[in-house]
Amino acid sequence: MREKDKIEILKDILFAEEHEFEEKIAQRVELLEQTLQEREKLSKKVDPIVSKHIEEFTKSIPQTLGPVITETLKEEIRLHKDEVVDALYPILGKMVKKYVAQEMKLLSAKMNNQLGFLAFWKRKVKSTFTGKNEKGLMFDDLNVAKIEQVLLIEKDSGILKASFAKSRAMDEEMVSGMLTAIKSFVEDAFSQRDQNLELIEYELYQIHLQSFATHYMAVVISGNYGLTSKNRLQDIIFDFYNSFMAMNLDLVFETNNSENSIVPVEKSKVEKELRKYFGNAKI
């Protein structure tokens, strides 16, 4: 036996375990290579089928899952109203902000028109004397109170006797009845028959109610209706009532107390007078 063969035998004896290990690694590498090759083959066959299924599933979501999702959302919204409000609040806020900004732009344009030299000094002087700031005065100028409609109504029955309106958009006879019913209810509810309901606010409009013995007047006003406007309006109403209505409406209208010799005033004549007093009145 040669020296070389002896060394080989000795190697085999000494490294027997390492041989086994080497073989196992070789087997595993081979297995891995096989798996990878098979997967690639499988993928080529399966992928189109899976893609088609996914596509069909996506398309059918509205029909299959839609009602369930809707119901779930409804339930969630019902159970978490506060959270929903919280979530929507910023969006709504932005919308409101946008609207306000738009309105401010318009107001600003109007204000610019008001900034004429004369108007400027007029406001300056007025501001000095009244102590009210110029912006406030400017705003008042832009939003003056205007008489939109006047109704002369019999106090007890609520029957409309005469009216004046810049534009007619409602049945004045029914409105007169309703105003009388509201007035009666409020005055009755507080058990104060000697006191009268004086003002009804309706969004952009205010209805001033001025009571007399047998009749009352309802004046619909738009704009900034303050104390000064109220005083001016009352002056006009009193002037109209005292000079035209001859102190006692029972005498001029056909009522149960009237006598045959009294000639009732025609409705058209009263309406003419209403137009004269209220048509161009500034309050």
Next chain:
Amino acid sequence: MQKSKKIVVLGHFGVGKTSLIRRFVTDTFSDNYKVTIGVHITKKVVEISVENEVSLILWDLEGTDDIATIRNSYLLGTHGAVFVFDVSRPSTFEHLKDDLKIISDKMPKVPLMVVGNKSDLVTESELKEVLDEQEISVDFLTSAKTGKEVNTLFLKLATLLTTDA
């Protein structure tokens, strides 16, 4: 010349006051019962004769079991009144005499029509029996559902008011 007259329509709960007015004003009827709260006001212009029209302002007052509790302020200045009861519900007319006395005390000299509504729900013989038992004098037996006698009622009242005035 057109005149306006205030008519109040009153009676117990659910006797058909609102339906009666609706039939008269819009010629419609609905089985859907909604309670009137406070007062509801509607209007209809009635032609009595050529050149003689009257505008009826109809105050439909909320129903009540106790007629005495009706707000007096709603009755002020009334030109004519209609008291409605339900012919199929005795509880709405068993104290009719007392109810009418209260009404005439509240509105003296005001023409009043007594109306038995829902006449479509009972037979004529049943109706006669009931009315005879109660010694009730009824001006009209109406049906808001079929429209029977509804226009006649309001036309008669309007005529009465314009001839009285």
